[in-house]
Amino acid sequence: MERGIILKRYGGFFYVYSNGKVYECVCRGKNRLLHDDIYPGDLVEFLPGEGEKSDKCVIEGLLPRNNLLIRPPVANVSQVICVVALKYPSPNLFLLDRLLVNAEYYSLRAVICLNKKDFATDQNSEKIINIYQGLGYKIVVTSAKTGEGVEQLKGELKDNLTVFAGQSGVGKSSLLNAIIPGLKLKVGEVSKKLKVGRHTTRHVEIIKLPEGGFVADTPGFSRLDLPEMYPEELGNYFPEIREHRVNCKFTSCLHENEPQCNVKAAIEQGLINEERYGNYLKLLAEVRERERGR
Ligand SMILES: Nc1nc2c(ncn2[C@@H]2O[C@H](COP(=O)(O)OP(=O)(O)OP(=O)(O)O)[C@@H](O)[C@H]2O)c(=O)[nH]1
Ligand SMILES: [Mg+2]
Ligand SMILES: [Zn+2]
Structure with a gap:
């Protein structure tokens, strides 16, 4: 039996990463019930096929998960990068506080990324840094365009399963493209279109980082519900x-x-x-x- 992590589900298949390889897996037999309860980030046990069918694998079990975020639907998340643009769109601290409350609710580490530094002066970032650094949140200032701060942001990702979250247009996909060579996530117009579709969340995908760890890009949102609480x-x-x-x-x-x-x-x-x-x-x-x- 092999163990791996679900990268994505697509067209009835699960793509499972294990020891440097990606396996296409299905749920079958008594595990058919599992089918609708497996999410990107989940750890599973699977049986690789034999001989010529070595790439046809069967999921045999789901390992207990630490958490399951609802939006985006990703399991075993360890931290959230809350991306805020310093300009275009201008910072929405109410939305940031929502994100931080969500992270705290799930006991996730939260890092605040202030992106689009190339558009902004130090004064633009100072106010936000002053408020949030004092609360204990790590802050990284970046520009996906010039590359400023991108190495530092990358350093935060190692050995974590990180979700990039934030308003539409702040630069989540652009930052991931800057961090991962060869990755070509759609930026700008196209991802804006995607976010209105009800099905985008079905296609959440996590990406293996060359340095270790996994990241999930998520479609932006203008609304994010709080988890249920008193x-x-x-x-x-x-x-x-x-x-x-x-x-x-x-x-x-x-x-x-x-x-x-x-x-x-x-x-x-x-x-x-x-x-x-x-x-x-x-x-x-x-x-x-x-x-x-x-
Ligand atoms: N000048 C500048 N432009 C940026 C930067 N980061 C992203 N952009 C631009 O901002 C626009 C939106 O970037 P995306 O990466 O698509 O933003 P996103 O957060 O993924 O947006 P959604 O997928 O809609 O949630 C694109 O036109 C990017 O080229 C930056 O640091 N500086
Ligand atoms: Mg995007
Ligand atoms: Zn009181």
Whole structure:
């Protein structure tokens, strides 16, 4: 029995990477039920075919997974690169905070990549760096066009299964093309078209990096739902709220208008960024709205 990782599924086949080779596999017999529950990033056991049929393989089992992201549907993700363009499109920090909350929810490492540096001044990036570095997030400034920062970004990918996420047009595919020689992901117009199709998510593919590790390009989005959670949970996914909430009077404090709220005190002392707090409140409203709909 061999072990490998699912790169993609396509036309009823699974493409499994194992020891430097890619095998085309099917699910068969008692494992037919597995068919709809295997995603890129999943680790599987498979039997290679014999003789002339050595490239026809059968998946025999699915190994337990660490996590399964819903959008994009990728299993065993270890980190997310949240890509933000410094210009064109201009940075959307509400969307970035959503991405970071998603990463925190799944306990994934999050790296913030500020791309399109060639369009921007240092001042453009400073504001974002000041807010997010203090929260413990690693930040890499890049230009897929000039190559600035690309080596550093590449260094973050080794030995991880990384998902590139972010708004449409920020340069996710362009960065991967710059990182992986010979890769020709579609950029610009075409990928914009793809993202409206409901089926793009079915074709999520992870790519093996020559240096070790895997990456997934994802179609951009303008909307990203938060995972299901209770309102009291949301503060756990903001590192600065997590830090200060321990001293709130009520353990159920949502840091809105409750008395003796240490998070509000921290905001007044300038220890918590107001824009982040504003985004927390907006996301809190969403979590509540969804709870009502359940
Ligand atoms: N000047 C400049 N242009 C860039 C840079 N990175 C990407 N672009 C351009 O920005 C446009 C969008 O890039 P993509 O790589 O397709 O963006 P994406 O994030 O993959 O977009 P979706 O697939 O729609 O989510 C293309 O025209 C790229 O050539 C950069 O660092 N500098
Ligand atoms: Mg793209
Ligand atoms: Zn509070």
